[in-house]
Amino acid sequence: MVYLFIVxxxxxFSFGLIKGTLAGVDSTFVAFARMLIAAIxxxxxxxxxxxxxxxxxxxxxxxxxxxxxxxxxxxxAFKSLQAYEVALFTIFTPVFVxxxxxxxxxxxxxxxxxxxxxxxxxxxxxxxxxxxxxxxLSGFLLVQASNLCYAFGQIYYRRVMNTNxxxxxxxxxxxxxxxxxxxxxxxxxxxxPLSTLTLSSTQVLTLLYLGAxxxxxxxxxxNIGARRVNAGTLAVFNDLKIPLAVAVSLLFFGEQTNLxxxxxxxxxxxxxxxxxxxxxxxxxxHLAANPTxxxxx
Numbered sequence: 001m002v003y004l005f006i007v008x009x010x011x012x013f014s015f016g017l018i019k020g021t022l023a024g025v026d027s028t029f030v031a032f033a034r035m036l037i038a039a040i041x042x043x044x045x046x047x048x049x050x051x052x053x054x055x056x057x058x059x060x061x062x063x064x065x066x067x068x069x070x071x072x073x074x075x076x077a078f079k080s081l082q083a084y085e086v087a088l089f090t091i092f093t094p095v096f097v098x099x100x101x102x103x104x105x106x107x108x109x110x111x112x113x114x115x116x117x118x119x120x121x122x123x124x125x126x127x128x129x130x131x132x133x134x135x136x137l138s139g140f141l142l143v144q145a146s147n148l149c150y151a152f153g154q155i156y157y158r159r160v161m162n163t164n165x166x167x168x169x170x171x172x173x174x175x176x177x178x179x180x181x182x183x184x185x186x187x188x189x190x191x192x193p194l195s196t197l198t199l200s201s202t203q204v205l206t207l208l209y210l211g212a213x214x215x216x217x218x219x220x221x222x223n224i225g226a227r228r229v230n231a232g233t234l235a236v237f238n239d240l241k242i243p244l245a246v247a248v249s250l251l252f253f254g255e256q257t258n259l260x261x262x263x264x265x266x267x268x269x270x271x272x273x274x275x276x277x278x279x280x281x282x283x284x285x286h287l288a289a290n291p292t293x294x295x296x297x
Contacts, residue, residue, distance in 0.1 A: 003225035004237040007218045012087075012248045014214045018075065019083035021206045025199065027078065029192045030207065031071035032184040037211025038067075039177035042220070047171035055167075056175055058160045063176030066153020067219065068183035074146035080135035081143070084246045089143040091242055096151035104155060154226045161227060169224050176223075177216070 022030055077086050102108060157176070161167060188194075199207070225237070 003221040004229070007222045007225070008237065010214055010218050014210060015083040015087045016248055017206055017210065019078050019086075022203060023078075025203060026188075026192045026197060027075035028072060028184065028187045029194075029197060030210075031068070031075050032181070032188040032192075033207045034071060034211040034215040035067060035177060035181040035184045037208060038216035038219070039174065039181045041212055041216040042170075042174040042177055044174075045170050046174040047167075051164075051167065051172065055160065055164055055172075059157075059172055059175035060179035060182075062153050062157045062160065063179030063181075064183045065149045065179075066157065067176060067180030067215070070146045070149035070153070071180070071184060072187050073142045073149065077139040077142040077146070079139070081139035084250060085136075085139070086143055087242050087246050089140050090147055092144060093147040093151050096148050097154060100151050100155045104159065154223065157223050158227050169220065169227075173220050173223070176219075 018030070074086070077089075081089070153176075161169070161172075229237070
């Protein structure tokens with residue numbers, strides 16, 4: 001779990017950096033740049049031999065969805081939302097994690113739907129009136145699309161790696177970044193006005209940091225951590241970054257919000273997270289036999 005916690009701290013500052021330093025830079029180009037830098041870091045470690053084409057394609061698909069499409073939707077949301085709002089709206093990621101896990105296991109747990117409704121209620125307490133704004137609503141939907149992509153990738157990567165226990169994370173993770181790079185490159189070619197694109201030195205340094213650390217190293221550590229815990233714990237850690245990111249955005253980047261509503265709605269959402277964790281907690285004996293609890297590669 002330590003890997004998930006470290007990454008949560010790193011990501012808490014990413015929201016404010018994107019909204020502040022990279023304001024005005026085309027979001028699809030930012031997604032492409034982050035994937036390109038992350039790929040440069042990890043592709044040299046790729047293992048090409050001894051891995052079937054089907055596994056390579058599955059890993060590439062994982063990155064295409066979890067990193068590529070996720071970033072396209074997620075970064076576009078910053079055009080209409082403050083950084084803390086983007087962080088807040090990622091609260092639904094753990095709900096998607098558990099629902100997708102249920103879907104893969106061909107079961108429907110109605111208790112997870114109850115958690116989803118409680119989470120929605122908490123979010124409505126905090127930002128309900130704001131949803132009358134078309135910009136806020138479109139930003140919210142973009143974040144939910146990114147949440148769905150990121151949740152799918154976490155679960156699917158874990159399943160692919162568990163069925164191929166001889167593979168080491170560092171030897172295959174580059175395939176995920178290649179998948180993410182392919183789709184973000186396509187979106188950039190279609191949507192980004194490259195002829196008018198300009199970057200300051202501060203923006204270049206920010207992209208290098210976000211690509212190498214917040215994307216490259218952090219996604220790597222996160223997916224390793226995701227393999228070492230059950231779905232319930234993974235769901236909770238998906239939301240640990242939210243209070244951290246909201247606090248950083250308000251305290252360090254000077255954003256404003258209705259603090260009483262944030263605290264009340266946050267308490268409701270925290271209740272949902274506790275319920276989600278308890279519903280997904282498994283006995284120790286079962287965890288010992290759980291293939292997701294694998295050694296670090």
